[in-house]
Amino acid sequence: MAIQSWRIRDRYYRLVGSRCASCGAEYFPPVYRCRECGSDKMKDKEMPKTGRIVTYTQLHEPLPGFEAQVPFYLALVELENGARVLTQVVDSPDEAVKTGAKVKATVRRAKVEGESGQIIYGYKFIVA
């Protein structure tokens, strides 16, 4: 149990995905079986912190836990290794948020957890 939650935390702080030991394909979030070659020999691999926006949308409707942050950008980012991450893009001027823009990962306050009020941190991206 403790190991599992640590692994999940690690994934969000350090952007840890997985790499296929057979063919080298990389994934984020991590997968247990390679979608390229079917191998289950997956190893943890820290993802590159930079990439480009593939597509994005601006959300105006608050999601639970994100009420204070609307509107915000939700983007599909392709990292330098080809792995794709669905992520928030923050602290970037509206005109800079566009398809093909270079972005880099940063650790930010992600949301406040329900009734406990615990602040959860996670990765977000800013336009580089």
Ligand SMILES: [Zn+2]
């Ligand atoms: Zn593979």
